[in-house]
Amino acid sequence: MSDTSSSAAAEPPRSKPEPAAKRTRNSAKTKASILSAARVEFADRGFEGARVDAIAERAGANKRLLYHYFGNKEDLYRAVLLDAYQEIRKGERALSLDQYDPIQAMDRLVRFTFRHFLANPWFPRLLGTENIENARFLKTLPDIKALHSPLVGQIAEIIARGSEANTFRRDVDPVQLYISVAALGFFYVSNTATLSVIFERDLSSVAMVQEREAHAVQMVLDYLKTKPGA
Structure with a gap:
């Protein structure tokens, strides 16, 4: 058996790309969680006292995603x-x-x-x-x-x-x-x-x-x- 055949046989199967519909659902769910967490944080602490870190933690989301979806703290508050x-x-x-x-x-x-x-x-x-x-x-x-x-x-x-x-x-x-x-x-x-x-x-x-x-x-x-x- 050739080296090429052995290499092909040993290569693990590639994972299928995540369907676009699932990615869209996950995105919508994450944004909704962030928005819900933000309304509580802003209502409890006001705009000045609210912390983005606390919002991300409450939402169970990565802070990078928060900024990706909503921009800065001011934009999130407007949302x-x-x-x-x-x-x-x-x-x-x-x-x-x-x-x-x-x-x-x-x-x-x-x-x-x-x-x-x-x-x-x-x-x-x-x-x-x-x-x-x-x-x-x-x-x-x-x-x-x-x-x-x-x-x-x-x-x-x-x-x-x-x-x-x-x-x-x-x-x-x-x-x-x-x-x-x-x-x-x-x-x-x-x-x-x-x-x-x-x-x-x-x-x-x-x-x-x-x-x-x-x-x-x-x-x-x-x-x-x-x-x-x-």
């Missing part, structure tokens, strides 16, 4: 901010508010907003961080206005339908209304610990949370139903 807003807007779209009468639609929006803050306590903390930064990173996100415009339009449409049915007042600014809706949930969730101490009530208990949600819905609906000058 976390955008993802946070995209998540709540996606949830709002899934409510399909146009399928409900105005009162039901507003009820659903208030409850969703309250529950979103409650289920994602990192979100109010992240927004608090960005406000400390005077929204300097949010100002650089080109997609942020496009994310919010449909929501404002949707609220305006609910108000219009309600006023046509003589159910809601007509002089309602949809932006002001949404700020009020968000505030009713945001303030409660972000201040639960201090308010619980001050008023000697466990505001995180199921009963208190349910009472607060019903209170928020009632406040918004009562305002919308109140005629000017009444």
